[in-house]
Amino acid sequence: MATPPPTGPLVTQDDITAGLRRLGVESGETLLVHSSLSSLGWVNGGAVAVVRALLDALGPRGTLAVPAQSSDLSDPAGWENPPVPEEWWDRIRATMPPYDPLTTPSLGVGVIPETVRTWPGALRSAHPQTSFAALGPRAREITDGHAPDCRLGEHSPLARLEELGARVLLLGTGYDTCTAFHLAEYRLPGPLARIGRPAPGGGWETVTEVSITSAPFAELGRDFERERPVVRGTVGAAGARLFPLADAVAYAEGWLRARGPGARGFPHPRD
Template sequence: MPAPLPTGPLVTRASLACDLRALGVEAGEILLVHSSLSSLGWVNGGQAAVVQALLDALGDDGTLVVPAHSGDLTDPALWSDPPVPADWWETVRATMPGYDPRTTPSRSVGVIPEAVRSWPGALRSAHPQTSFAALGPRAAEIVEGHAPDCRLGERSPLARLEERGARVLMLGAGYGACTGFHLAEYRVPHRTEDAGRPGPAGWEHVGEVAISADRFDELGTAFERDVPVVTGRVGAAQTRLFPLADAVAYAQKWLPAHRPPRP
């Protein structure tokens, strides 16, 4: 029995760029993109075509930024998708490869960020778990200085993006993936946790602000209800476009009222 034909829609680099411009993406801006390739339809050229379309819409003066997180460089005791047996944990910690911004692949952020990370000329920040990758003339100023003990706070690319007026493009991704909300977590009452990871001298225990995407979808729904958000379709994907600073400011008020820190 022959395989069924794809249902589409058929999406191309040119059609994606056209949709992005129609949505409101502007040449020369800084754009933080959270994405889902599968939501777009049948993309001719896959993730590479999406990256090219984003760069086309941003133009030579625009800068594309994506999360390039490496969530596998974490304590295996905390893994759940999938977990590993407890009697493996010690060996996994002892043999886990260290972070190399040039070669460590991104994980659990989608194939489009991995394409950006490996794109010629891309720069990547230094945090071993929550790095960002960027392409464009302002890439260096965004990714430089990512402190090793600040995953998504004031000394991370998120704060640099906020300062520079970046906008967020949720390209088929839900608000649960919105990293900007994490920046707000650093600015409200919070607890700390051990963010262990491999280091040059072996396993490192690093105190960090506890972060969680718990209730981010609910937060996003409230944000979109109360703050202007541009919505539309890019390919088949439901897409949202808004200033990062607006999302952070809203989350700073919403989180303490609806999701107080756990003791």
């Protein structure tokens, strides 16, 4: 059976750099990127070409940040895609390798963040499940101090990115991937969750964390885009959106507060 031809368009590193500049990415800025390689077309050089293009557009004074999450370092009792037999759970917990920022691969965020994570000079934050990786002069500022009991809140790279005036680039992805909205969740009353994961020195630990969900983010993003300035364009074949992270967090905080706990799938206090 013949191999089907690749789907286009053919996209090069220079094409992506030019598209980013047309969109408004500025040399010297700090950018948090959520991305989908397949949405760009047939990229000559794959994820490496995309990372090079991002670094070209940002220039030597710019900083690139990406989510580098490792959601597989979690309690097997909650695994759904796929689930594992219950009789395996205790052994999985006892033998799961602990998080290592140098060797633990990212999962579920695409090949571009994993390419950034392994890029020479990249730094990665310390949270074992929701780390971020960064390249550039502000990488250490962004990744340092990620508290082990703060996935995406005040003691995470998201808050540092907000302080630094970073912008968010959704490159072929929707608002459901926008981690900045989670920072707003941390600033609102809500339930806590017990999170199981491998302990740093081996074995198993459970920490108390803010309960978060991205379930309403697509609707939240549509409203945000209607009411706040969002630059929209195309990079390669991918739809792209560019906006200030602080603006997204502030809007999300008001949006979620106005709708109450039910907007995040949490029970209303009176229920």
